[in-house]
Amino acid sequence: MENGLWELLGSKGLLKKHEFIRVLVQCLYSLGFKKSASCLEHESNILYKSVDFGLLEKQVLSGNWDSCVAVLDRIFDSSSDDTRNTALYLVLKQCLVEYLKQGDVSLALNVLRKQAPLLGMGKDKIHRLACDIVYSKEMESGEADSFLVQDLRKNLLVELEKLIPLPIVIGERRLEHLVESAVLHQIDTCLYHNSWDAVSLYKDHCCGRDQIPSETVQILMAHKNEVWFVQFSNSGKYLATASSDYTAMIWKVLDDNKVELKHTLESHQNPVSFVSWSPDDTKLLTCGNAEVLKLWDVETGVLRHTFGNNNTGFTVSSCAWFPDSARLVCGSSDPERGIVMWDTDGNEIKAWRGTRIPKVVDLAVTPDGESMITVFSDKEIRILHLETKVERVISEEQPITSLSVSGDGKFFIVNLSSQEIHLWDLAGDWKQPLKFSGHRQSKYVIRSCFGGLNSSFIASGSEDSQVYLWNLKNAKPLEVLSGHSMTVNCVSWNPRNPRMLASASDNQKMQ
16 A cells, blocks of 8 residues: 555554544534545545445446346355345345336346345245335335335445444544544543543543532531431422421522521421422422321422321321322331322322331332332332332341432332441342441431432432542542531432532531
């Protein structure tokens, strides 16, 4: 090859110059710079399309089907190659479609008799080909015209290009793929990456800690006692908090990312330990500590319904919503009460009770509504597919205090009293969990959450008054955030703002 095109490029000498130029030419064509691409082909004497593919393209577009078969036979070495047979099948189908649309049935049958043996086609394959043609969209469009035929032939070329081996053809948009792969690799190794913004090609990608929540921007002091729970709404426009002062509060997230108090919810007779937003953010559930479940209207702050009755001993430990925002499920700390599914009017839809349902510590419903994850009797996790009734059980060696599901519903985490957070996959492919450590938890219920871009991070409270952040790629904390003076009970990452995190503490503060 002339002009030193066998030279190697790059600081490591890993790139072949002639391949690099060919990919550049392809990129110019795909971007619409046809004159520049043609000029580079002429100057370098390197064609984007190989001689064989150029010849195949010419024969397909002109409808010379015998010549097409001859070129394909030259491209594919083995006559028994399945890919070759697939390519010949597509050519044969196009040929037959054109003859049939022209009304030349006898010619189509002659072609079929001639080409079928070359493909090793038995009666079953010939029958399938006939069905493919009869029911194809091409046959629905009536008689053939020159524009339709050319479109069909161009589509055939696209399909053939996917089958023809390298280096006769190059994969579509090869340069974009190579650059994007390099960028994705840099993103994948960037522990702080937390943005939807496009990445600059002018420099190697590397995010700083400013991409994640790292500075206190607001302290909320409205509660009069310990704050036990905090959770952003699904839209990220609201925040709910629960406190041992017997109240829950709804906060509105403003355009400048500050929050202001919207409603104080007063009805519980005991500390409020848990809240849950409906998927449409119009309703909020609150659980009283060793008490009943209450449903609130978010817009008005009005109590809409109380589920259960303290007089009957019904107590709720946790609750969750189904995607339709019309059904909810709650678990009781009383083994005899089990798990109950209700509609928003308080009608019981389904219940799980009996000896197989011990004390419920925490539960969640996956975002698609297909599975319910429940933590039982401190150490057991059960994943129930609600339609098939298939159940998977995971046993932890240490007591579990809380549960959280990722935004895409593929993973969940549990906090353990052994000062570890375990990450499990919902599909059940993993035999062992990923483990994260560094925070402090031995006496209290500490809650963690997923957060950031694509749920790439975990945040957790801690008994040492800090907030801990991990990237899922690393078992050790990425950041440790200060600001509280007592145990941080719960954290919540805004699902629509990857740089916004709320934490709740025993010192009555939220940050």
